[in-house]
Amino acid sequence: MAVCAKWALAAFLCAAATVRGAWGALSGGMLYPRESPSREVKDLSGLWSFRADFSPGRNAGFEKSWFSGRLSETGPVIDMPVPASFNDITQEAQLRDFIGWVWYDRELWVPGRWLSDEGLRIVLRVGSAHYYSIVWVNGAKVMEHEGGHLPFEADVGNVLRKNPSQPCRITIAVNNTLTLQTLPPGSIQHMDDPTMYPPGYFVQNINFDFFNYAGIHRPVLLYTTPNVYIDDIAVQTSFADNIGIIVYQVSVAGSSEPAVQVTLTDKDGRCAATSGGSSGTLRVTDVNLWWPYLMHENPGYLYSLEVRPQAAASRPTDLYALPVGVRTVRVTDTRFFINNKPFYFHGVNKHEDYDIRGKGLDWPLVVKDFNLLKWLGANSFRTSHYPYAEEILQMCDRHGIVVIDECPGVGIKDIRSFGNASLAHHLVVMEELVRRDKNHPSVVMWSVANEPASEMPPAGRYFKELISHTKALDPHRPVTFVSNSNFNRDLGAPYVDVICVNSYFSWYRDPGHVEVIPIQLKTQFENWHGKYQRPIIQSEYGADVVSGLHSDPPMMFTEEYQEVVLQNYHKVFDQKRKEYVVGELIWNFADFMTAQGTLRVVGNKKGIFTRQRQPKSGAFILRDRYWRLANETGSFQCFVAT
Numbered sequence: 001m002a003v004c005a006k007w008a009l010a011a012f013l014c015a016a017a018t019v020r021g022a023w024g025a026l027s028g029g030m031l032y033p034r035e036s037p038s039r040e041v042k043d044l045s046g047l048w049s050f051r052a053d054f055s056p057g058r059n060a061g062f063e064k065s066w067f068s069g070r071l072s073e074t075g076p077v078i079d080m081p082v083p084a085s086f087n088d089i090t091q092e093a094q095l096r097d098f099i100g101w102v103w104y105d106r107e108l109w110v111p112g113r114w115l116s117d118e119g120l121r122i123v124l125r126v127g128s129a130h131y132y133s134i135v136w137v138n139g140a141k142v143m144e145h146e147g148g149h150l151p152f153e154a155d156v157g158n159v160l161r162k163n164p165s166q167p168c169r170i171t172i173a174v175n176n177t178l179t180l181q182t183l184p185p186g187s188i189q190h191m192d193d194p195t196m197y198p199p200g201y202f203v204q205n206i207n208f209d210f211f212n213y214a215g216i217h218r219p220v221l222l223y224t225t226p227n228v229y230i231d232d233i234a235v236q237t238s239f240a241d242n243i244g245i246i247v248y249q250v251s252v253a254g255s256s257e258p259a260v261q262v263t264l265t266d267k268d269g270r271c272a273a274t275s276g277g278s279s280g281t282l283r284v285t286d287v288n289l290w291w292p293y294l295m296h297e298n299p300g301y302l303y304s305l306e307v308r309p310q311a312a313a314s315r316p317t318d319l320y321a322l323p324v325g326v327r328t329v330r331v332t333d334t335r336f337f338i339n340n341k342p343f344y345f346h347g348v349n350k351h352e353d354y355d356i357r358g359k360g361l362d363w364p365l366v367v368k369d370f371n372l373l374k375w376l377g378a379n380s381f382r383t384s385h386y387p388y389a390e391e392i393l394q395m396c397d398r399h400g401i402v403v404i405d406e407c408p409g410v411g412i413k414d415i416r417s418f419g420n421a422s423l424a425h426h427l428v429v430m431e432e433l434v435r436r437d438k439n440h441p442s443v444v445m446w447s448v449a450n451e452p453a454s455e456m457p458p459a460g461r462y463f464k465e466l467i468s469h470t471k472a473l474d475p476h477r478p479v480t481f482v483s484n485s486n487f488n489r490d491l492g493a494p495y496v497d498v499i500c501v502n503s504y505f506s507w508y509r510d511p512g513h514v515e516v517i518p519i520q521l522k523t524q525f526e527n528w529h530g531k532y533q534r535p536i537i538q539s540e541y542g543a544d545v546v547s548g549l550h551s552d553p554p555m556m557f558t559e560e561y562q563e564v565v566l567q568n569y570h571k572v573f574d575q576k577r578k579e580y581v582v583g584e585l586i587w588n589f590a591d592f593m594t595a596q597g598t599l600r601v602v603g604n605k606k607g608i609f610t611r612q613r614q615p616k617s618g619a620f621i622l623r624d625r626y627w628r629l630a631n632e633t634g635s636f637q638c639f640v641a642t
């Protein structure tokens with residue numbers, strides 16, 4: 001039985017990998033689906049039918065072609081909300097901890113005019129699903145995608161038009177198995193000792209500290225475009241004096257020589273510049289720059305870039321309106337500049353994580369978190385440890401919250417995860433990430449990994465290639481990865497633009513001894529800057545607190561201990577930010593769920609807010625500090641915490 005399970009899991013990942021190229025989910029742009037006079041969007045969020053494949057080989061769904069009819073006809077199904085992780089929806093530990101294929105389906109009517117109008121493309125898009133997905137429409141396979149956290153889509157018009165009088169059925173199978181070559185990596189361990197484990201028993205090993213939530217995490221959408229359509233837009237912005245400069249490139253699909261008309265409008269809908277041609281430069285007089293929150297009285301200013309390809313007179317014209325912020329980013333040996341002003345990151349690390357829905361996109365939570373960021377006086381966050389929903393980045397653009405955009409390269413600890421197959425996949429993921437997020441003004445830096453074993457010999461070549469590839473994809477943003485290796489033995493550090501370093505003095509090291517923080521932190525900064533001459537961000541620091549636990553003098557896990565850890569770190573930040581430290585990001589914004597283990601009490605408790613977003617004492621310490629920093633480092637100097 002164990003052999004069968006092993007074979008089946010490996011075989012599926014392998015079969016899936018060979019087909020990927022053929023399905024070509026990576027060709028073309030990845031513009032966020034927006035409605036316009038030429039585009040409609042149908043959101044398929046809501047209840048889907050769901051079934052986990054508990055068969056020993058996790059293979060019954062494929063053996064019995066569960067995609068060929070209604071899932072409910074294959075056996076018992078349950079209601080499953082989309083978007084949401086499936087893990088915490090029921091009372092079953094078996095489903096919470098499930099590894100293998102889960103199946104979703106739902107039926108819907110596609111608007112008749114979409115089907116009858118042959119001039120329309122109908123695109124099916126999945127915002128993200130963890131981790132390997134195969135999608136069928138009316139039993140016909142339309143796409144596969146490897147990896148969570150990023151969208152994938154396919155034109156399904158032809159399939160839908162075959163059966164216009166029937167409701168259409170969408171089936172999605174998702175496999176959350178992680179291997180040494182996936183991102184994040186993991187491994188399946190089969191427990192073959194029959195005196196210790198039941199037959200076929202296996203576990204998923206992971207090297208990252210968040211619960212391995214799975215399912216369809218972001219909305220599934222159907223949307224239309226005309227057949228001649230805007231496939232991608234890329235903008236690069238700068239300014240000189242009061243003139244904003246937007247260099248744009250538009251790719252139009254479905255026509256060999258499309259004329260393109262581009263209009264930039266300001267917030268009040270007034271035309272700020274126009275241009276023709278699929279690439280060009282727009283100049284905006286008296287430009288309103290995009291500024292971070294607390295750096296300017298009017299942060300997050302966005303223009304709208306309206307792009308219209310000119311189709312033949314008889315055909316409908318596409319229109320896509322892209323929000324554009326005009327700003328620059330620059331890094332020196334000691335400073336990080338936004339719009340030529342030194343920028344100091346006073347922010348947080350987050351997770352997409354909440355009760356019941358796990359990693360599912362949840363608007364009330366998103367808005368609450370932005371309110372808390374503003375309350376805190378935070379100007380930035382890192383998308384630890386994977387790309388967040390596009391809707392969250394759009395909020396960052398609008399509110400001026402600066403983002404370090406991290407790919408799911410977390411837990412790369414095994415030497416076998418530094419091989420060619422892993423690197424090739426990592427490069428693809430960076431391409432998908434840059435393709436998706438390149439136009440967000442809030443995104444100021446890419447992070448290609450978190451705490452890899454960067455002292456292992458193959459890490460030098462791996463990070464050299466990964467970082468240079470990322471720079472080739474986007475020459476306009478700095479690139480980093482987040483290290484906790486020894487500064488002297490870190491083989492990736494020579495290639496980054498900014499050093500991001502995590503440390504937990506008085507927690508994992510010297511537990512209980514907060515008095516060692518200042519000396520150890522000072523040494524850390526001096527070592528890294530001395531060796532690499534780069535600006536440094538303290539990309540994680542913190543301490544677990546079980547909310548409501550108190551002790552004086554402070555003891556680990558109490559509110560007082562978190563306070564005193566923070567204060568000791570802050571003393572050193574205040575010295576070193578005058579030199580080359582350009583940011584501090586607390587670990588973590590909120591408590592979050594993890595795998596079970598002896599170090600975790602129902603999850604990681606290093607949040608300054610609880611998982612339900614109630615402040616611990618540390619939140620007030622940070623709030624006081626961040627507003628003070630904003631008054632000192634923002635160019636607009638009369639903020640008060642409100």
Ligand code: GCB
Nearest residue numbers: 209450451502540587604606
């Ligand atoms: C880290 C990791 C983060 C963990 C954190 C911790 O260094 O980057 O994912 O959650 O430490 O609390 O242990």
